[in-house]
Amino acid sequence: MALDKVRAARGRCVYMARPHRMFRESRDAGERPRDTAATRTRWVLPATILGSSMSFIDGSVVNVALPAMQSDFATDFGTLQWVMNGYLLALASLILLGGAAGDRIGRRRVFIAGLCLFVVASVACALAPSSVFLVGARFAQGIGAALLTPASLAIVSAAYGGDARGPAIGTWAAAGALMTALGPPLGGWLVDTVGWRSIFYINVPIGAVALLFALRLPPDGTMDRSIPLDYRGGVLATLALGLLTFGLIALGQHALGRGLIALGCAVPAAWLFVRHEARAPAPMMPLTLFHDRSFSGANALTVLLYAALGGAFFLLPLVLIQAHGYTATAAGAALLPFAVILGLGSRAAGGLIARMGPRAPLVVGPSVAAAGFFLLSIGGDHSNYVVGFLPGLVVVGIGMTIAIAPLTTTVFDSAPDAMSGIASGINNAAARAGTLVAIAALGLSFTAAPATEADGSALASAYARAMVAAAVLAALSALIAAATIRSRRVG
Numbered sequence: 001m002a003l004d005k006v007r008a009a010r011g012r013c014v015y016m017a018r019p020h021r022m023f024r025e026s027r028d029a030g031e032r033p034r035d036t037a038a039t040r041t042r043w044v045l046p047a048t049i050l051g052s053s054m055s056f057i058d059g060s061v062v063n064v065a066l067p068a069m070q071s072d073f074a075t076d077f078g079t080l081q082w083v084m085n086g087y088l089l090a091l092a093s094l095i096l097l098g099g100a101a102g103d104r105i106g107r108r109r110v111f112i113a114g115l116c117l118f119v120v121a122s123v124a125c126a127l128a129p130s131s132v133f134l135v136g137a138r139f140a141q142g143i144g145a146a147l148l149t150p151a152s153l154a155i156v157s158a159a160y161g162g163d164a165r166g167p168a169i170g171t172w173a174a175a176g177a178l179m180t181a182l183g184p185p186l187g188g189w190l191v192d193t194v195g196w197r198s199i200f201y202i203n204v205p206i207g208a209v210a211l212l213f214a215l216r217l218p219p220d221g222t223m224d225r226s227i228p229l230d231y232r233g234g235v236l237a238t239l240a241l242g243l244l245t246f247g248l249i250a251l252g253q254h255a256l257g258r259g260l261i262a263l264g265c266a267v268p269a270a271w272l273f274v275r276h277e278a279r280a281p282a283p284m285m286p287l288t289l290f291h292d293r294s295f296s297g298a299n300a301l302t303v304l305l306y307a308a309l310g311g312a313f314f315l316l317p318l319v320l321i322q323a324h325g326y327t328a329t330a331a332g333a334a335l336l337p338f339a340v341i342l343g344l345g346s347r348a349a350g351g352l353i354a355r356m357g358p359r360a361p362l363v364v365g366p367s368v369a370a371a372g373f374f375l376l377s378i379g380g381d382h383s384n385y386v387v388g389f390l391p392g393l394v395v396v397g398i399g400m401t402i403a404i405a406p407l408t409t410t411v412f413d414s415a416p417d418a419m420s421g422i423a424s425g426i427n428n429a430a431a432r433a434g435t436l437v438a439i440a441a442l443g444l445s446f447t448a449a450p451a452t453e454a455d456g457s458a459l460a461s462a463y464a465r466a467m468v469a470a471a472v473l474a475a476l477s478a479l480i481a482a483a484t485i486r487s488r489r490v491g
Contacts, residue, residue: 047213048152055145061187090142092432099150106220114147119207126200181339188332236273252443295414297484308470310435341397362481365403370474372396377467
């Protein structure tokens with residue numbers, strides 16, 4: 001007992017002799033973990049939101065600048081298609097490879113590489129001396145987007161764990177939706193006040209700030225580099241989609257020989273891609289996922305539904321500007337009701353799955369969207385926005401809102417948990433590929449003459465036919481959902 005008292009007294013003397021040091025050491029020991037956790041996540045959302053938002057904005061803002069580009073370069077409708085499709089071709093073909101590269105090489109490294117490439121390509125777009133140069137720069141932009149977009153979400157998912165992950169991903173997604181909605185009116189205002197080249201220059205300051213934040217991200221951990229990247233699959237996917245795109249655009253320009261040759265070559269290229277993916281040790285698109293009927297149906301639905309949406313939203317600003325005399329700012333603002341409905345209603349639509357499963361919303365949503373596209377087809381002759389365009393946009397927005405959340409959920413539920421990231425990437429690529437093919441095929445709606453000029457009555461007539469085609473595609477996607485999607489979620 002006496003010995004214990006002596007030891008206790010010595011301990012008190014030591015503590016009193018060094019009170020400040022002991023207090024500081026205990027405080028540092030308690031605070032260091034909190035500081036470390038805060039440091040690891042402090043720059044994650046600012047960096048990833050800014051970086052990915054550039055690709056989101058670019059995907060929607062260029063549409064309203066197309067008439068100005070056409071006037072500046074004195075080019076034809078086919079070149080306008082390539083301005084959009086150069087970007088979409090690289091993005092649709094390589095986004096799966098970009099996601100795999102993040103897992104093998106490091107998400108932070110791939111994100112920074114994609115960010116730098118996107119900014120450099122944006123400057124090249126802004127300085128483009130010709131339409132051909134612009135298309136090439138847009139392809140480079142698409143490669144950058146294919147790297148940074150999947151890496152940004154992967155960084156968010158890896159940085160936040162437990163209960164914090166859901167809100168973090170929700171913040172990332174909400175910011176992307178907001179940027180996508182603001183892109184067309186902001187881009188239209190820049191086109192009207194500064195010029196179309198400014199929509200690419202704006203990526204420079206955004207990218208610079210995103211890069212500063214990205215350099216502060218925690219370094220990548222140990223990555224599994226033993227699994228090779230599927231470079232051959234990326235090349236074959238690009239070749240197949242490129243030939244298909246070239247062939248459809250050529251047919252729209254009444255170049256029958258070139259178009260048929262390109263389409264004929266696209267078939268064996270697509271076969272080689274599928275054959276390679278079936279035999280590759282680490283395919284970027286594992287074909288085993290498509291053994292699930294719901295997964296196959298959901299992706300087929302995605303291709304058709306986003307083809308309808310992408311083709312319609314490519315032509316809509318052109319019609320507003322060139323056929324009805326809207327400014328680029330007004331044409332961009334015309335798309336806001338659709339974006340607002342989609343943003344506000346997506347959360348509520350997600351609750352439909354718990355009550356009735358994904359099948360009913362995936363039948364009803366595309367059916368409603370089909371009705372909206374049909375309304376747009378009969379309203380294109382009216383220059384009055386409220387009469388000719390707003391009702392159709394509202395109905396399409398409601399239909400897409402009903403469909404998108406159940407579609408995403410079906411894709412995740414139909415794949416093993418270990419392959420959820422790959423499944424999501426495949427669905428993302430399917431949406432881009434559908435948009436790519438639809439825009440390439442728009443020239444076929446100009447039946448009287450080659451689509452060399454997108455203006456006047458010829459453009460209005462082509463717009464009506466394209467909207468009818470969009471309605472048919474949306475209706476077909478509803479039929480696919482009815483035939484393939486399970487009525488209840490699979491846990």
